[in-house]
Amino acid sequence: MNNKQSLQKQHTSKVRKPWFRTFFHYCSVKWNKLWNGHPPDYVLLTIASITALVMSVPIIYVIWRSLFAGSERWLKLLDTRIPGLLWNTLSLTFVVTALAVTMGVALAWFVNRCDLPGGKTWQWLLALPLVIPPYVGAMTYIIILGPRGWLWDVWGSQPWLQSIFENYPINIYSFWGLVFVLTMFTYPYVFLIASASLRKMNRNFEDAARSQGYSMQSIFWKISLPFLRPAIGAGAILIALYVLSDFGAISMLRYMTFTSAIYYQMGSFDSVAATVLSMVLILITIVVLWIEASTRKRTVHQTSNSYKPPELIKLGRWKTLVMGIVLAVFVLSVVLPVIVLVYWSSIGISMGAINSKFWQYTWNSILVCGLASLFSMLLALPLIYLKSRYRSVFTRMIDRLAYSGYALPGIIVALGIIFIFNNYIQLLYGSFILIAIAYIVRFLPQAMQSGEASLNLISPRIDEAARSLGHSSLKILFKITLPLIMPGVLAGGALVFVSSMKELPATLLLRPPGFDTLSVRIWVEAGEAVYHLAAPAALLVILVATLPLRWMLNK
The missing domain is CATH 1.10.3720.10 (MetI-like)
Known part of the structure; x- marks a missing residue:
């Protein structure tokens, strides 16, 4: 290689290197500016982003499928x-x-x-x-x-x-x-x-x-x-x-x-x-x-x-x-x-309505509602923490996407979940996990509202002091903030549990064969006028829902 070619190569490398450095430096500056110089932990941001995308799946699915339904189908339904x-x-x-x-x-x-x-x-x-x-x-x-x-x-x-x-x-x-x-x-x-x-x-x-x-x-x-x-x-x-x-x-x-x-x-x-x-x-x-x-x-x-x-x-x-x-x-x-x-x-108790099947329906309800409540509390934490402590266009968009499932009927949420899991995640299709996911999509905002109300009472200066000591936002959330807002988080979980106990259409569409909950049995037995079997389940749902209501009214 002669001296001229060597000089050209060195000149090219000098030009390319600053270009990449400039690009990454520009992105870094914009990213830091988005968060006012204090970007959140990437783990929290990733969890919140994935949660928001999952929450928006039903509405995206419905819009996508309806756009490709065909003009004939639309005109027929519009006419009839x-x-x-x-x-x-x-x-x-x-x-x-x-x-x-x-x-x-x-x-x-x-x-x-x-x-x-x-x-x-x-x-x-x-x-x-x-x-x-x-x-x-x-x-x-x-x-x-x-x-x-x-x-x-x-x-x-x-x-x-x-x-x-x-x-x-x-x-x-x-x-x-x-x-x-x-x-x-x-x-x-x-x-x-x-x-x-x-x-x-x-x-x-x-x-x-x-x-x-x-x-x-x-x-x-x-x-x-x-x-x-x-x-x-x-x-x-x-x-x-x-x-x-x-x-x-x-x-x-x-x-x-x-x-x-x-x-x-x-x-x-x-x-x-x-x-x-x-x-x-x-x-x-x-x-x-x-x-x-x-x-x-x-x-x-x-x-x-x-x-x-x-x-x-x-x-x-x-x-x-x-x-x-x-x-x-x-x-x-x-x-x-x-x-x-x-x-x-x-009448139902005298006729043996409180049997092993009744307790199985009760356990099924507690299982899926408990899973939904637990994961709603866990997933709500990154969402409310980012919204409160790291305000930006990005967190506002995540927050709105997270609330999209709350404004949708349970039956539309179930449609989106059926489509996604039937086509792309067939391993979980037909399992009770889908019911819990539907409950999370529907009622996660309840956990967010309760946790956010408690978080707003905590001064942001506590987080700033912990950050000045070198703690990451993830560590601050779970080590400092969570113990302070735990009552509000638990109250949100209780709301999700009660709302999930009463949810009917999503449960009807997503339940696997042989997996009935109390709400499903109420609907089925009442539809067949077998009231002595429907009444005990309905009374139990009411009693379970009364406890958090009484607790909230005493606050």
Whole structure:
């Protein structure tokens, strides 16, 4: 090699080396700038990224399959199925949300702002319908109001009652029957959130309005109600999303919405039509979320620093009427369903319903719900820690992807999981692990919300001090932060466990042969009118769900 070639080679190497160095240096600078000079541990970031991608699988699958369903399939469904399903779903969602919001706000006002006897006790009692799954409530009201139910037994023996009900028949298998059931068991979403807002409302604003000559009615509409707007919006969106995703009560009462139509399409092995219907349901959900977000921009804030607790309103001669309304709601949403379940459970126990099969169903439920709860707590930790301590565009995107499964009905989550595991991970297909994964996708945000609330109470300076001593973010999370937020993490795990116990459509689609849970047995036995077998399982689900609710209300 001559000197000229050697010089050219050296010159080329000098040019190429700085180019690669410049590129990696540029990437390093941008990466550090993204995290304000303190990038997180790569293990935490990898776990959070994979979790977010898994959580977004169902919605990605539905969008992908529906886009390639073909115009003929879309046009056929648009001409036949979709218009009727759209009307049924939207009308049911609107009516139930409106009635439940009205009932929840009224009850919250009665309990927290009026001199109602036993006010604090009612705070707990009126929240109990939240632990009763609507499909259990539907089963109990089929027993009471069905064609040969308890009410028929009463009026069948009384000719004058029989003539009244012949002229004004009660049909639980109808739109209004379903509205009644869903309203009775979803109003606590608004009741609890509105109650918390009412307890924090500053009396100074009402006193100022009263000094200007406002009546109590005007104060409610112009002062109190605007302050309750965020609480009403939050409760309304929870109710609307629940109604859009409900399957158990809707199928028991023989009503057809998108969720039930998707399930029956899967039962007929038409997964393409199921994904098309799922895509429409996702679009409806997005529209509902957009409407709520757009109305949330107009909010009223309390700016006074001199806080005074709200003053109780004297009901006077209205006390009997208000007490009657509260008692009627409690009886219809709690007392009657529990009486029905206890009655049929006693019959079932006397007939041997509590046998080895019952305990097997119980163990199956505890197994999959326990796995979902445990892994939800573990996976939520990196997500909430990165969101709180390493704020960036990247962590915001991860957070939104992690929440995507929470806004989807369980049946759509199950569709995505079936597709992925049936085509790419067949080793786990047909195992109960898929049920636990579906629960994690559906309810991981509950664990995130609870853990994040606790983490926000911990000063970031603790992390900064540990980082200055050379500790990595992974070590800080598990050695320092986790012990401090453990109560919130455990509370989130309890919420995931309870929600998983009540989840029905995902369990129905993903359960392997011979693997039934309590929710599945309730649905199957109630569908066949074998109530003495369904009631003990339903009562056990309610008892398990009551414990964390009582713990949360005591906080």
